[in-house]
Amino acid sequence: MxxxxxxxxxxxxxxxxxxxxxxxxxxxxxxxxxxxxxxxLDTTGMSIQGERDLGWKNLSVAVSLGARAxxxxxxxxxxxxxxxxxxxxxxxxxxxxxWYVAARxxxxxxxxxxxxxxxxxxxxxTWSAGISTGYRFxxxxxxxxxxxxxSALVVESGTMSPATARGAAIISLTAGVVF
Amino acid sequence: xxxxxxxxxxxxxPDNYINASPMFQVxxxxxxxxxxxxxxxxxxxEDAEKLAVLVREAGVPARLLELGGSGHVSGPGTASDGRxxxxxxxxxxxxxxxxxxxSITLGAP
Numbered sequence: 001m002x003x004x005x006x007x008x009x010x011x012x013x014x015x016x017x018x019x020x021x022x023x024x025x026x027x028x029x030x031x032x033x034x035x036x037x038x039x040x041l042d043t044t045g046m047s048i049q050g051e052r053d054l055g056w057k058n059l060s061v062a063v064s065l066g067a068r069a070x071x072x073x074x075x076x077x078x079x080x081x082x083x084x085x086x087x088x089x090x091x092x093x094x095x096x097x098x099w100y101v102a103a104r105x106x107x108x109x110x111x112x113x114x115x116x117x118x119x120x121x122x123x124x125x126t127w128s129a130g131i132s133t134g135y136r137f138x139x140x141x142x143x144x145x146x147x148x149x150x151s152a153l154v155v156e157s158g159t160m161s162p163a164t165a166r167g168a169a170i171i172s173l174t175a176g177v178v179f
Numbered sequence: 180x181x182x183x184x185x186x187x188x189x190x191x192x193p194d195n196y197i198n199a200s201p202m203f204q205v206x207x208x209x210x211x212x213x214x215x216x217x218x219x220x221x222x223x224x225e226d227a228e229k230l231a232v233l234v235r236e237a238g239v240p241a242r243l244l245e246l247g248g249s250g251h252v253s254g255p256g257t258a259s260d261g262r263x264x265x266x267x268x269x270x271x272x273x274x275x276x277x278x279x280x281x282s283i284t285l286g287a288p
Contacts, residue, residue, distance in 0.1 A: 044247035071272040073228075073245035079271070110271040114279070116242070121279045124271035156271060160278045 029053070030096040033144055035176030037066070044070050045079070049174060051087075053096055058089040060096055066108070074116050081108030081126075096178060097138050102148070105129045122159035128152045132170050138178055148172045202226075205233045212241040213280040215273050217249025240284075244276045 030053065037047035045068030053060045062085040071077035083106035091098035106128045112121040132150025139145070150170040157163035182188050185195045197203045212234045216227035227243055234241035249270060 073243040
């Protein structure tokens with residue numbers, strides 16, 4: 001179901017953004033991108049990201065919103081998150097294509113319910129900050145696929161626990177449209 | 180690996196497999212159980228579901244947290260905002276439920 005929604009969203013985004021003649025393959029700068037986080041689609045979650053070229057020092061900024069409902073069985077959960085990523089594109093003069101390095105921060109809140117006793121277990125607040133590098137492939141001057149890897153510091157605190165910090169690997173794959 | 184550890188295949192040494200399985204060790208004297216299992220685990224999540232049923236049938240409290248998208252590993256391989264690949268059970272959900280279970284079972288610290 002999640003994959004179907006994601007695929008339909010990508011098709012819609014592609015058709016909305018499709019304003020130019022795709023038969024031309026002239027190198028062009030991109031100023032915007034709208035993407036879905038592919039790797040979350042099979043994890044009972046979804047994250048969508050919008051990106052904009054800042055027009056300065058090959059920088060762009062991406063803002064993402066995500067949601068996840070991972071727990072089931074005797075529990076249920078809802079996670080809502082948001083993130084901001086600053087990217088510096090290494091390829092010049094064209095931006096938002098090829099290699100980039102990035103710094104990112106995210107915040108998310110997860111609330112958990114006990115479905116057996118019908119009570120609120122509590123919530124966890126997660127903050128992370130990390131660095132990553134990735135490569136954006138652009139197909140037909142419109143469709144983007146961007147794998148990236150990196151590492152992050154993740155700090156979690158909850159209504160029943162003190163804050164804890166840990167390292168985490170970042171593995172990311174987005175797909176969407178650039179225009 | 181399991182066959183080496185248990186001395187043969189299930190058809191060869193069935194008693195070894197029965198003795199090694201938690202499902203055959205459940206008694207009414209067992210301590211309360213919290214089971215956390217990811218549905219992408221190589222170990223079938225149905226095993227945890229069966230064990231939870233057996234523990235409850237023995238009159239012992241049992242809770243089962245099933246995590247969509249989580250795998251076998253418990254370690255720092257994931258973040259928790261829905262953006263990262265969820266390969267482990269090290270998630271905010273499992274932390275919160277574990278602390279809640281310990282608080283109820285043992286009492287708040």
